[in-house]
Amino acid sequence: MSKFYEIVQYGMGGVGRALFGLVVQHAPEIKERLGINLRYRAIVDSTHALHIDLNSAMNQQYMQYLWARLKPEVGERISEQTGAVQKPSELSILATELDRIRSEDSAAKLVVVDTSGASDSAMTPVLTSALRQGHCAVLANKRPLCGPIEDFRQMASASGLGMARLRYETTAGAALPVVSTLRMLLDSFDQINEISGCFSGTLGYLATELENGRKYSEIVADAKAQGYTEPDPRDDLGGVDVARKALILARSLGMGIELSEVTVEALYPDSLSSLSVPEFMARLPEVDEYYAGLAAKAAEKGETLRYIAIVSGKGLTVGLQSVPKDSQIGRLRGTDNIVVFKTRRYDPNPMVIQGRGAGPEVTASGVLADIISFGR
Numbered sequence: 001m002s003k004f005y006e007i008v009q010y011g012m013g014g015v016g017r018a019l020f021g022l023v024v025q026h027a028p029e030i031k032e033r034l035g036i037n038l039r040y041r042a043i044v045d046s047t048h049a050l051h052i053d054l055n056s057a058m059n060q061q062y063m064q065y066l067w068a069r070l071k072p073e074v075g076e077r078i079s080e081q082t083g084a085v086q087k088p089s090e091l092s093i094l095a096t097e098l099d100r101i102r103s104e105d106s107a108a109k110l111v112v113v114d115t116s117g118a119s120d121s122a123m124t125p126v127l128t129s130a131l132r133q134g135h136c137a138v139l140a141n142k143r144p145l146c147g148p149i150e151d152f153r154q155m156a157s158a159s160g161l162g163m164a165r166l167r168y169e170t171t172a173g174a175a176l177p178v179v180s181t182l183r184m185l186l187d188s189f190d191q192i193n194e195i196s197g198c199f200s201g202t203l204g205y206l207a208t209e210l211e212n213g214r215k216y217s218e219i220v221a222d223a224k225a226q227g228y229t230e231p232d233p234r235d236d237l238g239g240v241d242v243a244r245k246a247l248i249l250a251r252s253l254g255m256g257i258e259l260s261e262v263t264v265e266a267l268y269p270d271s272l273s274s275l276s277v278p279e280f281m282a283r284l285p286e287v288d289e290y291y292a293g294l295a296a297k298a299a300e301k302g303e304t305l306r307y308i309a310i311v312s313g314k315g316l317t318v319g320l321q322s323v324p325k326d327s328q329i330g331r332l333r334g335t336d337n338i339v340v341f342k343t344r345r346y347d348p349n350p351m352v353i354q355g356r357g358a359g360p361e362v363t364a365s366g367v368l369a370d371i372i373s374f375g376r
């Protein structure tokens with residue numbers, strides 16, 4: 001029997017557009033191979049929304065027509081599409097879709113997909129509300145999982161037993177199977193003693209390229225252009241993005257920790273913290289020399305810099321460390337992440353997951369896998 005999942009997607013940046021392209025291009029094959037009908041009901045960016053009527057959503061030609069305009073190389077905005085409306089609020093977009101699906105008397109489930117960079121206050125009510133009404137949610141956006149712990153618990157409990165209708169694989173390690181592995185270990189009654197590693201594609205890329213002698217300012221600009229960084233690269237460089245990932249893993253383990261309890265170490269000076277993003281990017285050369293010096297100092301000792309996170313019963317720590325070049329972490333290259341699970345069963349040798357941890361294409365593939373997992 002065919003299953004119907006209908007996507008309401010917030011966020012049409014790098015990851016959002018890559019996901020839209022994947023779904024539009026592969027929906028017929030997904031239906032044929034897996035018996036899962038995926039279609040778009042609405043796409044939303046920071047200012048506008050496009051509600052897609054079902055006839056159009058089922059019409060592959062119309063979806064291809066939209067993709068031809070929205071794909072990154074063309075880059076049209078939602079506001080430029082026929083039928084787009086100015087966004088009243090994130091929640092009202094969902095309300096419109098819930099009304100529509102009720103009036104259709106449909107057996108389809110909505111999947112609210114958050115590929116935005118929106119705040120937790122904007123997105124948490126949307127996601128929790130959809131989950132409470134029996135629908136599904138998939139997040140690439142970490143913020144809604146990093147608000148007050150009570151909000152996280154409400155979202156989790158709204159998503160059914162074992163968080164059955166909530167997926168957020170790409171919030172830690174992009175498409176690497178980190179969250180699903182954590183769930184698998186917990187479901188099979190292992191005991192996770194520690195999760196550690198390098199959780200940032202941007203900081204991995206920065207560290208490797210500093211090692212190669214490139215300038216800090218050029219590396220950060222390049223990471224932004226490639227879509228590795230957060231909308232504001234200071235989230236990456238300041239360690240907050242790593243802290244969010246560690247917090248999401250800690251909360252998934254049942255720890256009641258707040259983001260404010262995690263101490264981070266910033267890889268840019270305080271003097272650049274209150275600038276706009278373009279101003280920040282323009283002033284990066286001011287710190288080139290300092291970070292070249294740090295990298296050179298580590299190299300003199302046969303070491304390299306890595307930004308390391310540890311989640312354990314003692315809490316969360318994240319920060320810059322100098323590690324031997326020929327260690328497992330020292331050998332990481334580019335945007336690769338490494339996540340090490342030390343558990344009762346994986347002892348003394350831990351379970352290790354390693355691979356690309358950032359980039360729009362790879363992240364979109366993880367979001368699509370999350371969506372499809374509801375229908376399996």
Ligand SMILES: NC(=O)C1=CN([C@@H]2O[C@H](COP(=O)(O)OP(=O)(O)OC[C@H]3O[C@@H](n4cnc5c(N)ncnc54)[C@H](O)[C@@H]3O)[C@@H](O)[C@H]2O)C=CC1
Pocket residue numbers: 010011012013014015016044045046047090114115116117118119122140141142143170171174227228229230231357358359360363
């Ligand atoms: N780029 C990557 O490698 C990865 C990104 N992520 C997460 O995925 C999300 C998207 O990342 P990117 O696409 O790279 O960022 P991006 O900056 O390219 O896109 C973010 C989009 O969110 C939209 N947006 C902001 N506020 C919104 C709102 N209230 N409602 C609807 N849309 C809104 C913006 O218009 C923008 O187009 C972020 O939360 C990021 O942390 C997660 C894993 C990897």
Ligand SMILES: N[C@@H](CC=O)C(=O)O
Pocket residue numbers: 170171172173174199200201202203228229230236241357358359
């Ligand atoms: N900005 C993040 C993207 C994935 O979460 C990173 O660099 O790791």
